[in-house]
Amino acid sequence: MVFVKRIVLDVLKPHQPNALEFSSSIAKAGSDYRVHLTVIEVDERTETLQIEVVGNAIDFEAVQSTISDMGGSLHSIDEVEVQSETDAG
Amino acid sequence: MVFVKRIVLDVLKPHQPNALEFSSSIAKAGSDYRVHLTVIEVDERTETLQIEVVGNAIDFEAVQSTISDMGGSLHSIDEVEVQSETDAG
Amino acid sequence: MVFVKRIVLDVLKPHQPNALEFSSSIAKAGSDYRVHLTVIEVDERTETLQIEVVGNAIDFEAVQSTISDMGGSLHSIDEVEVQSETDAG
Amino acid sequence: MVFVKRIVLDVLKPHQPNALEFSSSIAKAGSDYRVHLTVIEVDERTETLQIEVVGNAIDFEAVQSTISDMGGSLHSIDEVEVQSETDAG
Amino acid sequence: MVFVKRIVLDVLKPHQPNALEFSSSIAKAGSDYRVHLTVIEVDERTETLQIEVVGNAIDFEAVQSTISDMGGSLHSIDEVEVQSETDAG
Amino acid sequence: MVFVKRIVLDVLKPHQPNALEFSSSIAKAGSDYRVHLTVIEVDERTETLQIEVVGNAIDFEAVQSTISDMGGSLHSIDEVEVQSETDAG
Amino acid sequence: MVFVKRIVLDVLKPHQPNALEFSSSIAKAGSDYRVHLTVIEVDERTETLQIEVVGNAIDFEAVQSTISDMGGSLHSIDEVEVQSETDAG
Structure with a gap:
């Protein structure tokens, strides 16, 4: 299986x-x-953030809907690290 | 639970x-x-500081009121690291 | 034998x-x-990526056909690390 | 208690x-x-120093009066690291 | 004896x-x-490479003839690390 | 006691x-x-050196007279590290 | 005794x-x-090298005559590290 790390x-x-x-x-x-979370830029009404999430099996869709639910908008995915692991691993 | 680190x-x-x-x-x-605490800039009446707090479960509101009580004013949160932990963890 | 790392x-x-x-x-x-995967540049219709794959014995052709199957195109190989190992190693 | 480190x-x-x-x-x-101690600048009559003191429980006032006793003058505190420790810690 | 590392x-x-x-x-x-191997520059017909070889006892002549056999040409040796070792070492 | 390190x-x-x-x-x-010892600059008759001495208890005066005895001249002390140690330490 | 390292x-x-x-x-x-050995510059007839030698007790004169014997010329000593050791050390 492949896990998002x-x-x-x-x-x-x-x-x-x-x-x-x-x-x-x-x-x-x-x-x-x-x-x-790092605040990159502060504007009058908004803030640009870099958000790094590290975990053993990140659920990207859950992260994405949490961001939307709080009024945030995902501009881009800048980096991804994934790992293929056998079940025994 | 989520802890501020x-x-x-x-x-x-x-x-x-x-x-x-x-x-x-x-x-x-x-x-x-x-x-x-790092002093970034010294002006005639004030000093701009960068303050990094590291701990296992930081109480942000307690930090914030301590700053106010001493006459300081929080300009911005520049970085946050939080960790989700299961109770057994 | 030589393995791509x-x-x-x-x-x-x-x-x-x-x-x-x-x-x-x-x-x-x-x-x-x-x-x-790191996104280097975003254009109107495409994204330029740097993709680093690390493994014990990478099958380059399998990586290459996966990229093609998803509509990507391999512009260049920028770095390679290979290791010669004896069978007992 | 809080110790200056x-x-x-x-x-x-x-x-x-x-x-x-x-x-x-x-x-x-x-x-x-x-x-x-690092000498930052040498002038005709004086030297500007950066002095870093590391210890388990620094007595700032003792440091400060030692500096004065030797004819030095403390221009500013540039960095401070303190640690809150429980008595058992 | 001296070994190329x-x-x-x-x-x-x-x-x-x-x-x-x-x-x-x-x-x-x-x-x-x-x-x-790192690709430094890509031209119309050729590629300039930096190739680092690490081993316990590198046979430089074998490396050199492999490069020639594949149509490559060795422009220069940029770095060498060698180690003198006693037989017992 | 205080030792020069x-x-x-x-x-x-x-x-x-x-x-x-x-x-x-x-x-x-x-x-x-x-x-x-690092040679910083070579002039017609002289060389400017940076000399770092590390030890458990450096005798600065002995270092200084050695430099003079060899015709060198100490321009400045650029850095000092000292350590206060209790006798048992 | 003092050893060149x-x-x-x-x-x-x-x-x-x-x-x-x-x-x-x-x-x-x-x-x-x-x-x-690092090649710093290549000219028509000569190459400028930086050569670092590391050892437990380097014999500088032996290094120097080896360089001369191969037609090289020592332009300068850029760095030296020496260590004073007691016989038991």
Whole structure:
């Protein structure tokens, strides 16, 4: 099977919810996610974020809908790391 | 549950209390916080600081009110790292 | 015998399938592949990718046909690491 | 309790006492201090120093009065690292 | 005795054989060679490569004739690491 | 007690004795000194050196007189690292 | 005693013997020398090399005469590392 181990996303969000709530909600989408959010640019109404999610088996669709639910919009996927593993591995 | 493991804040403070007292007060807000304060710019009446707090479960609101209590103002959250952990983990 | 341990490829792909599906398909071509996809440039209809595949014995032709099957085109091989190993090794 | 683990100071000193005597005196203010003095600029009558003190529980006031006693003047605190520790820790 | 442990070569090759076949052939010249090929520049008919070979006792002449046999030409030796070892070592 | 663990010196020397003899003489001033001499600039009659001495308890005056004895002149102390240690440590 | 542990030399050599033969001959001057030769510049008749020799007790004069014997000329000693060791050490 192939598991997603790491994704780096370019995301635009309104000022609220703040960076802490935003990253926490994404982390809640999985049981072992580590989310590293960096604010790249602050504009009058929005913030551009780089969001890195690391985990053993990231559910990309769950991450994506969490971002939409909080009013964010996914601009692009910048990096992906996936790993093919045999079942015994 | 989701725990905040690291935050990087952009903070403005008056010259008093000094950087040492400022960082110590923030550290007192938790039982295992490591606070790394860097003075970025010194102006006539204020100092711009980068404050990194690392801990196992950072209470952001406690950090934020400590900053306000000392006359500082939180300009922005620059980075956040959060971790989702199962209870057994 | 000589085994391919790592290849770095310069690839052009249409926007669909997205970076996640693209890298997962390549990873499925082997039982232990780690695929690290980085989006280098986004144009109107295409994306330029750097794709690094790491594994113990990479089957380059399988990687290459997976890329073609998804509508991608291999522009160049940028790096290769191979290892000669004796059978007992 | 909160302990000061590392401070970086910007200090001006006359040419005498020299950098070796200056840093040794600061180290004597504690039982485990490591002092790393770097001469940043040499002027006709003074030298600008960066002084980093690392220890388990730095006594900032003792460091500060040692600097004054040797004719130095503390221009600014550039960095501070503090750690909150429970008594059992 | 003196053993060659690492060489870095500047090599020009035609487009065929490709980088994968080229590096694999060089690796076959020894029983433990690790070959790291990087494409530096692609021209109309040729490619400039940096080829690093790492091994316990590299046979430079074997590497050199493999390069010639595939139509490549060795422009220069850029780096060499050799080690003198006593027999017991 | 306070021990000098590392000093970085800016030194001018005539071409003779050469860098090897110069650094060896400084190392002889102690029983465990490691001396790392780097030639920064070569002029018609002199060479500017950076000399780093590392040891458990460097005797600065011995280093200084060795430099003078060989015709060198100490331009400045660029860095000092000292450590306060309790007798039991 | 003082032992030379590492020297970095700036050397000019004719094109023949090549970099591989040149470094191997230097390595043969000792029983444990590691020689790292980097070609810095290639001119019509000569090559400028940086040669780093690492060993437990480098015999500088043996290195120097090996260089001369192969038609090379030592332009300068760029770095030296020496270590003072007690006999028991």
